[in-house]
Amino acid sequence: MLVFPNAKINIGLNIVEKRQDGFHNIESCFYPVGWSDALEILPAKEYGFQSDGIDIPGDASNNLCAKAYQMLAADYTFTPVNIHLLKAVPIGAGLGGGSSDAAFTIKALNDLFSLKISLEKQLEYARRLGSDCAFFIENKPLYCFEKGDRFEEISLTLAGKWIVLVNPGLHISTFEAYSGVKPRHSEVDLRALLKQPLSEWKQTVKNDFEESLFPKFSVLKKIKEKLYEKGAVYAAMSGSGSTLYGIFEEETDLSLIFKEYKIWQGYLK
Known part of the structure; x- marks a missing residue:
C-alpha cells in the first residue's frame, strides 16, 4: 500500500496558557497542504523500517511510523510489514510532517489489514504519538485547541487558492520557540476572524511566535x-x-x- 502523508499549515496561532503538564494550550486552524512524503507499507516475513530522502535524526526504532506500527501490533493481530518512508517534507518546520507520517501509518495499517478501527479509536492512537498527529486522521480544515489535539468543525475553505511554502532550513527548537512567548487569551475568537474576507486576515490573523522569533531570525521576517x-x-x-x-x-x-530555500507551491483544496 502506497500513501502520501501531507503537511499542514497553521492559519492563526494563539498561545493561550501554559498547562500543568508543561505543554501549552493553543488556538489555531490547521489546514492540509499538498507538500507530501511517500509511505509504502507491505506485508513481510518480519518487521522492517527504512527511510530515504531527507535524513531523519535519531534511531529508526524511535521514528513515529515505527511507534505507530508497534502500538497497533500490540492490540491487533496482523502479519509483519516492511515500512519504507521517502521523506520530502522538511523536519521541524512547523508543517507536521512527522505527525502526518504517523497518522497515515495508522490509517494504512487499518485499511491494509481491514482492522475496522473506529475513527475515535484512530484519533486516540494518534494522540498518544504527538499533539498534532490526530489532525491528520481526518486530514481536513479544523479548528484546533488545547494541545492542538482537540478539534471542532470550521466552515473554512481556501480551495482554488495558490499557496507558496518557503523553508529557509533554520532549526528552531520547541523550547526556544515557546520561551519567547507570553501566553494570553485572545480578545477576539479566531473562528470569527477567519470568517472575514481573506484580504482582511493580514491585519487580524496572527501567529504568536512571530513576535519573538522575527527579531532573532531576521530571515523569517x-x-x-x-x-x-x-x-x-x-x-x-x-x-x-x-x-x-x-x-x-x-x-x-x-x-x-x-x-536558495526549500519551496513547495501548488493549489489548495
Missing part, C-alpha cells in the same frame, strides 16, 4: 515581506517555524525568487 511584495493576500509563519507561507489569488511561481 524578510521571507514574509517578500511574499507580500510578490502579491500574497495573506502570509504567515506556520507553527513554531521555520516555514513561511503565502496565499495568492492566482498561480504565482516564486521558485526563482526563493531558489
